[in-house]
Amino acid sequence: MCRWLVYSGTPVLLQELLYRPKHSLIDQSLHSQLGAETTNGDGFGVGWYGEGQAPAVYKSTEPAWNDRNLRELATYVRAGLVFAHIRASTGTPVQQTNCHPFRHGKWLWMHNGSIAQFPDVKREIMLAVDPGLYTEIEGSTDTEAFFFLALTFGLEHDPPTAVERAVGFIEQVGRKRGIKHPMQMTVATSDGLKVWAFRYSSEGRSRSLFYSTHVATLRAQYPDNPMLHALSDETRLVVSEPLGDLAGAWNEVPESSYGVIQQGQDELKTFAPRPP
Amino acid sequence: MCRWLVYSGTPVLLQELLYRPKHSLIDQSLHSQLGAETTNGDGFGVGWYGEGQAPAVYKSTEPAWNDRNLRELATYVRAGLVFAHIRASTGTPVQQTNCHPFRHGKWLWMHNGSIAQFPDVKREIMLAVDPGLYTEIEGSTDTEAFFFLALTFGLEHDPPTAVERAVGFIEQVGRKRGIKHPMQMTVATSDGLKVWAFRYSSEGRSRSLFYSTHVATLRAQYPDNPMLHALSDETRLVVSEPLGDLAGAWNEVPESSYGVIQQGQDELKTFAPRPP
């Protein structure tokens, strides 16, 4: 499995997100505490939205803790919407085309979890992908297939419905083959304006996912913490594992639900797969 | 495009094949003379048959001229049937899963050339691959898709017919989409006992391919060449470009034909795609 982080808010240097926190994502690549695997050394990726509409990505097959170019990049890239992902492969090769986040136009997508027995269901999922999108698939992961299935089901127009339809489809394909729990996932996706973060698994025991407490609340609770004063009220993090150990800072995303990070009030809603 | 070499005969250290000749494959990776590209630096691979039935492979995304492990390996691996390939990508990513030779059971497969407009025809080709074989496909090249299509059409039982059917299928798919010359190829494949080497292109202007003159003939011609005395009469090379400059040593494989290297008399036959 993997670990990931979404940041949305006051633009910061990537190093503030990736290296600074006590239990940072880079630290998790060596010593994850809540992950299915303690080591997440099978490549990584970072995506962010800059001046243009399309996001930039940086991906590498090296363990994140060793990558010197990432350390450099973290000193000069400043962004207000960042996806970061460290990978622990569930079997597919370690290559850049298998690193998250995946990108299509202005969309980013990353995933922790897996489609159960993916080799057995891959062909049927790939056949369901829109032929016009099919040729954009570059790697061999379940995550990229899932992304393009969600795009096929309308991700760009209505992300929650598209993801619910994609998961419904995957569950149907899996169950036809006798797979008991076809889906295990925490997923984040964004168009550069909003972020959607999903937590779901067929068995109802999903990978961990946390969102940060509203900054205004934390600021009231910790009036002397300078970092909290530098962040806008809109700033929000969603993470596989809490960073740092500020009491009250992290809240678990409930089972079978998804959050929307956006201008104004964020939302937390119920997620239910839609069978085809 | 790419460059490749097949060696079949008296077991030799790989360094004799890969580094020793004047215009060796490693030299061609930097300075190809006959290739569509002068530099073949987008990864490489070597495959050979050892003690067991299944061949071993070594693949890397580095340029072959830089790979220190290949230089080592060439000093300790000795084999009598060797495939070697240096890659110049026609667009698909440089990653180990895209390096030739590809392997399935005891079969090896490598290719110079391309399926024209591969992104446009990939989905239809992949759909035609036997579902039981489909999940073995790891990379994203036209060559691997072509290999699994040939396996689907019976490569393991009748290689020439399977390749003729695969090419016939690819040409039909391409022409339906208005592609004038769907196929360009020199291909080698082996089961560890025989080698089949094909030269064909839809436009009748195929990539270069050469086979070595019978060793007994060369020995008579060059009675003082010690290397020729160390090789058995059965020894044969098939290459994209001649190695070295021994006059009379190399013969062009004719357009639309294939050779079979085997115990006893080798064969050279006509190749004709079979439409589905």
Added chain:
Amino acid sequence: MCRWLVYSGTPVLLQELLYRPKHSLIDQSLHSQLGAETTNGDGFGVGWYGEGQAPAVYKSTEPAWNDRNLRELATYVRAGLVFAHIRASTGTPVQQTNCHPFRHGKWLWMHNGSIAQFPDVKREIMLAVDPGLYTEIEGSTDTEAFFFLALTFGLEHDPPTAVERAVGFIEQVGRKRGIKHPMQMTVATSDGLKVWAFRYSSEGRSRSLFYSTHVATLRAQYPDNPMLHALSDETRLVVSEPLGDLAGAWNEVPESSYGVIQQGQDELKTFAPRPP
């Protein structure tokens, strides 16, 4: 040998420098026309000055033409002072610590050429490096040793004199060992404000080096070229090989000389090694 480029002037996206020109540096990595080697595929590096005083670098051991992260980076990094280098190793390993440009504090340094018989003189050169600087040396190239020797001789205070002393020292060390032509170089260095570019070789047959014609002159000559109108009068390029084919745009740096790119009038002066 290698190929390199320095850009100083109106801030531009790196892709304008690295990929856009007809005979761009990335193109030169595959097909150099004036280099000692036609292929420069042994890693590369880019360095640039951004907001802070210290430059950022991005280095990779992949051939530049294949690096997807470089292609991305070129779309979001915009800078007014850029060093870019593609490497053709003269024997030292292909690893990130051997990629140019090298960095020390706010200084960048890159080199085309070589110290003759470097293994024979390396120890004596390394011994001459200031012990306080010695531990910063990470790789094994002649270029990095040369850089730290120049730092030892005062590069940060008087670059031309420091380089002249470093070359004088290297020539003395080499000649003591009977090396006829100890030094072959084109070198660029910068502190983020000025750029110094040197062309020299002990035998008086130095690697090629060109500087661009003053933009105002080119603009008068080509009044309809929109690109020339977008560049400030201060904009200057120094390159191993001309980019593009604009007649009159490129001037050869004379043998045994160096140029200084700076605010106001640039300078071209004589270079003469200073024996210790």
Added chain:
Amino acid sequence: MCRWLVYSGTPVLLQELLYRPKHSLIDQSLHSQLGAETTNGDGFGVGWYGEGQAPAVYKSTEPAWNDRNLRELATYVRAGLVFAHIRASTGTPVQQTNCHPFRHGKWLWMHNGSIAQFPDVKREIMLAVDPGLYTEIEGSTDTEAFFFLALTFGLEHDPPTAVERAVGFIEQVGRKRGIKHPMQMTVATSDGLKVWAFRYSSEGRSRSLFYSTHVATLRAQYPDNPMLHALSDETRLVVSEPLGDLAGAWNEVPESSYGVIQQGQDELKTFAPRPP
């Protein structure tokens, strides 16, 4: 720190050593139980003695658990004397030239531990290396410097004395600089006939090291274990951490001692640094 393994005995396929055991070295790369670091993902290397006198090596900067070429190699390389090492860098870059085992002629050398404050003492150690050996140093690790220092002090003629002199020298250099505990090490070296394995640290709390119990004893204890019957009486393993959990199979190498694996009776002796 790192983990390593030496095997000496009945020739086996590398996969028997590297992948088969319950707590194999590859497993330790992800989950070391006794190491200073739980993850050893900063490259690895394998060295073995084959037909010729000089050993072959295979090194990679990838984590060992991901390396497909290693998995292949382990199926076709069979050897009776094997060094294997997985690296957790103590600061020097992850590059092939920093991977163990290091080689000089017929000698291999690998190390777990570190020279304390290596950047502070590196120059003095490098100066002490024989100038004729100096230029063979390719990487930047303390281990390689230590190896060439031991070679300088006569490793090829009397390994225990050479290592004692090298450690004595390193301790003197360190203590001059106020370093309390200059040396921490378990080291293995071989000339292809004998193996020497050292355990020592200046503070007397050395990294763990174990040797396997005499095969005849184990065979008597476990008469039904078929693997033990396939191994000659001379077969011996020395490892950073026990492989598997056969009771009685592993014995700790005592502090400040070294073992010699050789034809006939192996030896275990006291190790004492020799000041210069």
